Amino acid sequence: MMGLLSHAVVDAPLFADAVGRFFQPDTLARILIEGLGKAAIYFIIAIGLTLVFGLMGILNFAHGAFAMVGAYLGGILMVVALSSTSGAFTRIVFFIVVVAVIFALMTAVGSALEIGLVRPIYDRTPMYQILLTFGVGLILEELARIIASSQGIQPEPTWTAARDTIPGFLSAPSEIIQGLFGTNIRGFYMFAIAAGILLAGAVWLFLNRTLYGLYIRAGSEDPEMVEALGVDVRKAFTVVFGLGTGLAAVGGVFLMWDPNWGPSVMLNLDVLLYAFVVVVIGGLGSFKGTLIAAVIVGIADSFTTWLFNTGIVAFSGLPEVTIFLLLVIALIVRPQGLYGVEEVGGH
């Protein structure tokens, strides 16, 4: 650890300087807005996982792979449909269409997977559901790798052609923020915030205004009672697993444009790990918890990224370490998560 420490040691004048820089409106705005943008992304990739866990008690290890499939499918649709001359408006409209199409498609795929693979093993211990979904994730990742490389696309690090379908005003710094706070923030983060709010609203409405939402909320509190009251739990499981898959894929479509991610087979594990962090911190199965945890993780991410980018801390892995430390600390301090139910997820 000596090497690390010598990197991380901050000289006193530098420290004062850093504090001074931190309390400037443009820095604060930057950390906050970029943090919310990242929070939106984290929310989008995690919400499907928490829904599935909430009702079914299944930790879906194929979640990241579904996001990866979504990113690639979205990329294919965007690359095929758009030419380099397409305007920003066309791109946005098309993006929304792609999100809808992929959500529908992957919801169907997820439901089919649930019926075919997950359903036979509900009576086993939760470990087998983890293992099964993990295996499905491995297969999907490897299939994506084979198909991508057979089409001449590099499976790693990222498929740039798909990432570059982002309209210019989203990849460039946002002018509105520039005018208001005098700081450069990628337009994409503004777009992500808007999308995250929309999605959170949609999921909230689904949970609170529909029958299946009611099942999920009830099921995450007392699954046996729900069953006893005559709900067709099997059908509800199929629907919810499908929705979770669809939401994961939608998360993948968003990541396609994200400057830090982009379509690649690495999404399988990366999305999985970060979605886990968010879901566990928030409490497995809790919508509110996931939302708040996403904001915490997003702000922590943008703050530590700022620390590194300004050279205050010369340790490039700081954001990742911070995020996983948050997971560990959250589990030590409050194992059931911010809004989780205590009994869920134990033995």
Add this chain to the structure above:
Amino acid sequence: MAISPVDDPVSDGGADASAETEPVTDKRETRKGVSADGDEQQDRTRDGADRHWVGQYLRDHLSHIAVVAFFVLYPGLSAALAGIPALDIGIATVDPGAFFDAFLPSMPFMIAMLFLGLFAMSFDFISGYTGYLSFGHAAFYGIGAYFVVMAANGLIPGIPQGTPFVLTMVIGATIAFLVALAIGAVSFRLTGVYFAMITLGFAQVMYELIRSWGYAATNPTEGPSFAGEAPTPEIGVPFVDSLSVAIGRLGGDSFDNLLGLGIDLSSTVTSYYAIGLVVLLSYFAMQRVIHSPFGQVMIAIRENEERAEAIGYNVFWYKMGAFGISAFFAAIAGALFAAFRGSASPDDTFYFLVTADALIVTIIGGIGTLAGPFFGSFFFESLEDILSSQQGGLAPYLRETLPDGLLGADVAGITFLDVINTAVDGRAPLYLGVIFVLFVLFVPNGILGTVRDRLGGTVANRLPAHLERYRR
């Protein structure tokens, strides 16, 4: 008679028709570690009054002996089979040698099997026996690997550069043991998914830190490797040169015309035996723990933790102990891995996927059976070997043996050759994933677990009875 521990399995291999000397030799090995001058004692055990005891012991360990004999004989066997010359039988050439060369796992994969097997066994030790999924197990593997490489490079304060590998390996494993206790102290307050998550969190934090730890390696994302002045890792009795052999892909010892028997051992085969010996000893150590009262409490915790606690066991400390022991052997596996490869990289040691490999082979081999993960690992590496084109393998074999007409036959513009190139060559992870899912669905107890269910007990216990039945 200064047989080095590594030569021994070979000489066993030679005398293996009478496989009964095997466990006795094993005993001798362990004892020799303590006192180099134990011949007198051994002879007494061997030829002494209590022949019956030895016979019973051998019968009890028949399955162990068979397995060890197989792996001891494997290098010679596979070389002999691959060396069968091609036969021209008029209509076509039959080349069984090429077939065996393509389908029998080659030595580098067999060595990978050894340390993956040990790592998976240590993973199973905690996950399969106490029921606590240790998703951050790669951290201990990484500690073992990094410790030996850094110690060899003189980077660990207090450990001089020339310290024998065996010592640094054990010290590294002890550190892993202590780290496991520290992690366990906070993690064992949690159960189920939460335990898996917090261990994963710890491992990922360490992974990210190691990736940018400039002290360990000049390029931390690539990880450290044995520098020029670092001694070649040797397995054997520390400080006794004649009882140690160097291992490693490049710098390992090789023996020509061993003991005048006309057997040549390449450096890879020497490493295979040396590493295999450590794995075997580790297996017996872990098996001893499992069969002790301590191990029975571990199983009780898996079956019903509340009840184990109610009986009066302090389950927390049993779990801590099991976690520590498991971390110890995971670190041994990591040290062997780094020693053979000559380097350690964060992605091959601390990363989540390393744990995932252990998880996969544990499930395929049979979770909750100690030897199962080892067989799972054998299966895993065989598949890797067959589907990779590094050393023989299916794809080159098909390309060479199939007639050109078939290879060139195309359906909708895709030739059969293209199919082989994209769907076979280097695609082990895909088929492994499929096999893994099939195992989870249809063989949840894994290979060894299913065999045990069939036999109605452990193989070691049931096999003699079964053989007895066939003899009559």
